[in-house]
Amino acid sequence: MDAFREFAEIEAVLGHFRPLTPYGRAKKEEREFFSSEPALDAEYGLIDAGLAFIRRSPSAADRAEFHLKNIPALERGADFRPDITDILLCKKLLHHVRGLCAVVPPAFKKAVGFEWKSPRLYDRLGLGGGGETFYLADAYCPGLKKLRGEIRALDLGLEKERLAECSALKKKLGLDFGARQFLLLPDGHPACKEHGWLLFLERYDSSTMTAKPVHGGEFLSLSARREQLVREEKRLESSVLRDLASALNAESAVLAAYIRSVEKLDCALAKARMALSLKLSKPLFLSSGKAIAVRGGRLLPLEAALAAKGLKYTPLSFDFTGGRVAVVSGSNMGGKTVVLKTLAQLQLLAQCGFFVPADAFRTVLFKGVYYAGYGVQAQTGGLSSFGLELHSFMQSYAVKERPCLFLLDEFARTTNSEEASALLSAIIEAFSSDSGIYAFIATHFSGLRAAKGSAFYRMLGLDGAALAKRMRGPRRDLAGALKTINQHMRYQLRRDAGKTKIYDALKIAQILGFDGRITSRALKIMEETHES
């Protein structure tokens, strides 16, 4: 699957899928592949609901987005601990779930399983104030109000004592502590000798003393009493937190259901936004055996790259009615690989539960999708590129789930053409004889044998006549050469008997500015070969 994903350049497209919640983002990382029609129907239904929501109520959809962005990450399956941040996170979750339930339309809520069941819990967590913060208010425990009242009174008393002590120090010693907890007094400062035990002095360095006020008995007594009350307060708060944690843990199934609904809603809306921004459409799944068909299929990374260079992009529109096994031939740079990549991207997006970049895409639901060919990377060391291709193919072919899709791009390109053609012909036969295999094989090898259930197609290639009229000589710059090729290459497919030989390679070499003497000589050699 990794090789298929890489070939399909799927990560570039998935960069447009941007869930807003930690749960949606985690779901994205799963890279789920659906091979069940009911599951896919459910996914598409959610995207449709998301699209309807965004189109009909854009401001409500914006509010939903606000709530989703603020959904906190709770550890799934973990119990709530009796501490203030766990309670806060749960309160935040409830606050935003409640907000979502208020703005998401009823049908969409039902589709994602949203049902607000926690008004009492929400109110209980909000005793210290609504919104997204959590405070252990007096209302949680009768004893807290009295205790905190006493602590407040003590705080006032302590501040009064502190101010009185500071005032006394200022009056007697001329020292204004203000809000400072200590002062640095140079040796010889009168306060060092005359402090009358109002100060605690410590040497700071050889010429300076650190001076701190010595608190009187009243201050110390108030302070001690405050410490005692704070300990009692902590004891009551811990008890409240334990009760709250128990209440949350008792609701864990409901909270887990909220998280599942948030995840579904987040992913549905993110896929809907992606569909709108990239102009995606819903694919249609056919029963196994039917022909795959595409209208306006776009390979998104290539479309973007060509647009950036001011080059034209030709979407893929074709019905592969010739058989389950399609062999695509064509000249170099003619678009064979792009056809396969486009199909790969469309199929993978469809089976990952996304809409696809095509005006229409009719396909089969596969149990597995496999790629072998140019660029495949394997874990096995010590193999040549041909060896890697074979290894990758064998691993995929050994899997017996059906129906499945194979994409082979320039398979066996690095071996001699006679053996490669033979190997490919045998693969075509083997695939064709297995009613559960669909395959698209891009190759430049000619003379391949057809089999029942297979069909040959050809990229139209360079428009030689138009090229001859307009080309004045090879382009000296690569960008210009690519533009010339792009302008004169016909990126369309045609059904073919598989016997057509294509001779665009030398023309492309000329456009790219290859040594003219060598290309002329090559043309001559070809003429001689044909004559003989």
Place this chain on the structure above:
Amino acid sequence: MNIEKQLKGRLTFITGSAKNAGKTTFLNYALAHLGGRGTAFMSVGVDGEQHCSLTAIAKPRVAVRAGDVFVTTDAMASVSDAALEAVQAFPWKTVLGRIGVFRAGRPGFAELVGPETNGQAAEVLAFLSSLEGVDTVLVDGALNRQTQAAIAEGGVVHVAKVDAQNFTSACQQLQLLAELSAVPSPGKRRTMRVDGALTAERAAALPEDAGDVLLEDYTKNFLTLAQWRRFASGRSVYFQSPFNLRFIVPVLNEVPEKEFCRALGPRAMRLVAPNPFLERKN
């Protein structure tokens, strides 16, 4: 120098020349003048604990006032006596618990624990700055975390411990900071960009006709004062992110103040705020 005016309504990083330079003490002083009125603060690393875990030197706790917003962990919040309201919880957990933002309901004390990475610190700062009612943010950096100071657009207060042993090097370092703080941003000037650290080797390797030079920020300078002066003479140097050094707080130990002023020189002395704890002889 009006310290409150320098800090109010701004983001300020409190950096120190070394551990136990006096950053938390200065933070407490600043909060006493600013606290409870739209002020948020955090540390980078563990601070406020009663003893430094590395040196066992006694450290002051952070005094909080009603309304103060600050960053610590759930475990530290549970032992604070300031009747805390939980405002935000981040997904990162440290050995001391999950990082969160809290608001004090009454005066008390707290132990600050901050995020562990620059990215986390930036996220927390963004949250604090977005809080309604918060207009002043102070960041107490542990050790010499000047890199953090370069992340966000904030100013720096540098607390410098100067004693008899490090007197020369400390004064030179402060002079260097003063000179770096005068380096402007390039505007639309064409400059030669030097990415990464400016070491003596790299400085020597620059062509003589390199023209105006652009560095990322002051933390990328690894030249000594003398090396910097040689490098900067005869060319214009710019910082992509200028160094906004608000002021320097010297913590002198066994160093007479007059000697310190003389060694620092008038340019750097312009940036020196008097030690707010030093009571002068009448």
